Amino acid sequence: MLRGAIAALCREQVILEPFTSQDAYGNPAYGTAQTYRARVSQRARQVVTATGAVIASQTQVYLVDDVTVDTRDRITLPSPYSPSQPPILSVRRSPDQTGQRFTTVFC
Numbered sequence: 001m002l003r004g005a006i007a008a009l010c011r012e013q014v015i016l017e018p019f020t021s022q023d024a025y026g027n028p029a030y031g032t033a034q035t036y037r038a039r040v041s042q043r044a045r046q047v048v049t050a051t052g053a054v055i056a057s058q059t060q061v062y063l064v065d066d067v068t069v070d071t072r073d074r075i076t077l078p079s080p081y082s083p084s085q086p087p088i089l090s091v092r093r094s095p096d097q098t099g100q101r102f103t104t105v106f107c
Helices: 002-009
Strands: 012-017 019-022 028-030 034-048 054-063 074-076 090-095 101-106
Touching: none
Parallel strands: none
Antiparallel strands: 012 034, 012 074, 019 028, 034 054, 054 101, 090 101
């Protein structure tokens, strides 16, 4: 049910590129870009990062699909969102009432 409601709101598209490695200088390398339907919301919200720090997320991206996202991945938001490639602060995968999962990316 909840996944269906989120799917109805997902009228935008975001691009996710999985982190693959980094070079000797620390520059990241990314895999093949994938496009996903999403709902992008910009509002201040506190999240807990992978290191346990509490930080403000300015952008939340709701993906209707159960996508595995790492905080090192690169996300590209649609126009007019700025910045277009914000750092990923945290990721949450949640089930709806039927057990189907959806993904929330906090930037």
